[in-house]
Amino acid sequence: MLPPPLSSDHQVPFDDRGLAYGDGLFETVLLRAGVPVLWRYHVERLAKGCQCLGIPLPCQSALNATWQGKPSAELEVLKLILTRGSGGRGYAQPEPVTPRLLSRRAPFQPSVQRWQQGVTVRLCNLRLSRQPRLAGVKHLNRLENVLARQEWSDATIAEGVLTDSEGLVVEATSMNIFWQQAREVFTPRLDQCGVAGTLRAGLIDKGAVAQASLPLDQFPDVERLWVANSVQGVWPVTTLLAADGSLLKRWSVNEPDPIQRLAHQLLGYA
Template structure:
């Protein structure tokens, strides 16, 4: 295990210099955390994923006090989103890591309001043309190079489409552009494995730990046959999918409304979204 930074080592930086390796190469990790009344939701899950990302990339993990300082202080709103970015730090020219490098920790808090209408009415999603590449050494972690997701999100500009579903080079369903995917089959709920590519979601991990969700493989050809589908993350909550579109806009599948289903209720309970809020 990589050692944490010492408590007195300067981990915070207000600006990113030109030779920061996160800026130049995507050499780092990030977390996006829901703050409720100034307190982080699913913090332990976010920190576990951040530590795993640091270990994979060989970046020292900031000390707990430095990470906790990113959310401490008076809240600006009842709900906020905290974004934490950790880069390897200043690295000079070339890909080789310098002998001495100090990780750079940045954070920002912004007010947030979820889309309760999408909780109630569900959403339309489309299949993306882009295929995720498989790279097990990066699979599951939330590293800074999100170009595949950026390109996938450029595929549509219709405000009526809430998300895009991504499959990998083997036509296995992996995730949405910024959310995880869940589906029901034979009365059980599943979410994709992220051992080859994709981001392992914190809400997904919590639902698996609750015994409400299992991990499994879903191929693209099997998707229209599933009984129900959702997309979710630890900030937006869980959106039922009511319509699945092909990349050309044709309808591949419609699912019945499932407002207030047990999976959504549990997910929102974990995030603190009470039923009366929507």
């Protein structure tokens, strides 16, 4: 049986494996009037991550307890962290495994201006390493994303685009990528690395988005470009910069935007 969820006021023990090794998973969930949005997709991704890492999945009542209760605002963000718990010798897992579930919720407001006016993104120098076993999983070891985000401090740049070691576009530092070509909308395949977002999953299930590979040298040639996640919604990209800051491509913010409209319906923003 899992211990009860810890609040943000509790300290994580020194020997927690999530703290020591990144041995765990997390979810970032939009709450609307206290109810989680795309909850099924979040639970499914958490379950896939638990299966991948060999961590027991908390029971549904324990997961639901993290968001049930009086909301502090109309919109909130719930962050769940699930670690393998404490113990074990070195990298060897403890026997038995007693996972630790932590949660925290905070008021949130999306950037409507970025929805409407679009954003600037840049290419990152860092390349994601390939590890198919972890592909799609939102695990706690996000050092590649942390290092990539350190590459710029310009507040006018909203996101950084990450490619893998083979030169294929994968994702942004904290969002998924979508592009339009020949009137079809695509998102990168995430069978080698990257995080499979829940909004991305919803759009794929709706038949609005197909998965494809996009080599970096073809990236500036796409007709339209978006970055998106299940909290912020969809940001149209208007400017693409190289890692050195030079201009690679500009796009206009076109209306109607069917991907943004459908995504925001899924999130309750429309």
